[in-house]
Amino acid sequence: MPNQVANQDPNTKFNSDELSKNGSKSPEKATGAIALADGTIVYGRGSGATGIAVGELCFNTAITGYQEILTDPSYCDQIVMFTFPHVGNVGANEDDNEESSDNATSAARGAVFRAHPTPPANWRSKDHLGAWLRKKGIVGISGVDTRALTKRIREGGMQKVAIAHAADGQIDKDALLETARAWSGVEGSDLAKTVTSEERFESKEALWDIADGYSNNENAKYHVVVVDFGVKKNILRNLADVGARATVVPATTSADDILALNPDGIVLSNGPGDPAATGEYAAPTIKALIESGKPILGICLGHQMLALSLGAKTKKMAQGHHGANHPVKDLETGKVEIVSMNHGFTVDPDSLPEGVEQSHISLFDGTNSGLRVVGKPIISVQHHPEASPGPQDSFYLFERFAELMN
Template sequence: MENKRKAILMLEDGTRYEAYHFGAPVSSSGEVVFNTAMTGYTESMTDPSYRGQILTYTYPIIGNYGIPSFSCSESISEFYESDRIQVSGLIISYYSNRPYHWNMSLSLSDWLSKNGVPGLSGIDTRFIAKKLRKKGGSMLGKILMENENLPFYDPNQENLSEKVSIHEKITYGNGKYKILIVDFGLKNNILRCLLRRNCTIIRVPWDYDFTNEKYDGLVLSNGPGNPKIYEKPIHYIRIAMKKERPIFGICLGNQLLGIAAGGNTYKLKYAHRSHNQPVLSLKTGKSFITSQNHGYVLDAIKLPKEWKIFFKNLNDDTCEGIIHDYKPFFSVQFHPEASSGPTDTEFLFDLFINSIVRRNK
């Protein structure tokens, strides 16, 4: 039987929603955002890009397949995108309290409790999504238990990578191609995709000075928050660009590469958080369905003429990637590694490796 303990969702405009509580019996505050995906809640909730956010799912039934076991390969979790839940809270319409899956080790509620994260159910999440869309895709909000209160918290005002990035250099694999990854809030599936492509990966913290490191290719990872906060790594990226080794940016990495190249960023009126975002390659004319999770986007208008838009979003025409005319630099705003979501654009990892092969000939 579903838990009938009541709790409150309060938004910054004063709107209050009474709901049923599950997960950890604690209050929490953050940026309320919504995701329209039908599956993949384990991956989304452990995605460091969601740090500081209260995630609202518009799909009506969440939790029906539970949570998989925490098993590792190469010290990388097989099913999680980081080593913990990153969201500050979860809001869903109906909590499926009788989950079943052959690989299930915990229910969603037990997993939330174990990680100290509250959940709310019994809310019309599609109505919440419509409200959030009118406010730019997000609003500050808080989940309140009985007789508790918290101030509103805006995660965009601080450097969240300090909280989700590693603190010391880590090496994975023993492959042919030496890849340096700057971890701004790295998803594990980026590591998996590169390890499958015969790579040795050197993972470094978000503020690490990598300008004197030896590597074949540089990856700028996804991560949370406002890209303009990351002044130190943007400086290092500009230095790296002068060496002309291949660079591949993903999500936040796309924005940071764009800023380093001379572009700008702004916050989207309607954020992109779903598995069904269509993008068009301006190089091939082909369209792809992509997984996305971002509230900021690159304004490519001010980029130097040798930079071109690589992909654009077919819903709102925003920039979904950039590419240099003759240097081996490119980046995308969506998630080619997926997890969760479609894998239509995983070929971009092959494009990156091929640019290394060409340069090393």
């Protein structure tokens, strides 16, 4: 018999051990449920799109930027649980979406909230979060004990889950559980091919300004080719802000085709999935790009695949890093910066070959957060220097990359 937790009222007081107790049949008013592969069934109030979504459950500790999080292609095949209890107060708008192509419009598969999304109260809002979730096809559930679920992930790691929203309350918990258990999972999956752009495109859009919104950089000093493994718009905007126009190419583009564009530098973008799986076709391309001598910047998945191309190894993390409050130390300057992170895999620092050094480390757990290649214009970071959502401590990395292109 699966474990069951019936929780409809978002104001209910919770016991952290509640998830381990056997409950009764599903509550009559429940319109949402989430089934964990370990047998736990959690009930709540459905939100957003109706239907069933399956993915890997992770928790995100950011207190702002929920729209950017849910449209980050790096969250493909994941269900995002927000540890911050009140979500939705700034509504949603088209400007804050982070996906860069039609393929990447379906990023996160589901969302889990403590309290039901609140009505918007912000001058930039164009839509209620619940309505926006429905338009994006994201299945949501609220009124659940997110603290207990977070504890479950911290102790046992991220799990395969299935999340359901049924307006009529007709939820087959056994079928939902089987759906969760039958899913193949993220490990071994090449998800970059799912979210990458179909065709090459150009980007000159710069960072948002409160007076003028987004503007284009018409006087670019550099030309950068961005290999799109699921690139976020704010990466492209940060490149424009340091004087670069970007040509974005699909993940499977060959080294010859990239170099034929005669770029001043190359960016390996963020993206979802197992870097080893994507690296099967991307690593040979990246090796050729390294040999070209062009400056290279790797971000998140791009950082991991750069490491693989250099001879290092990656490994799956139990909980991953998901949030906008992660302390990272720049080993070159000694500076500690607060960064945005979103990854479930990490580079094994013990596997780094000679000539490849750590440039940044996480001060939470000591995991690798950056690399540099000695004597070559090649740098990479595990975190998101474009910082959307999150602080802007790492914007300097784009300036450092521009200096390499000089």
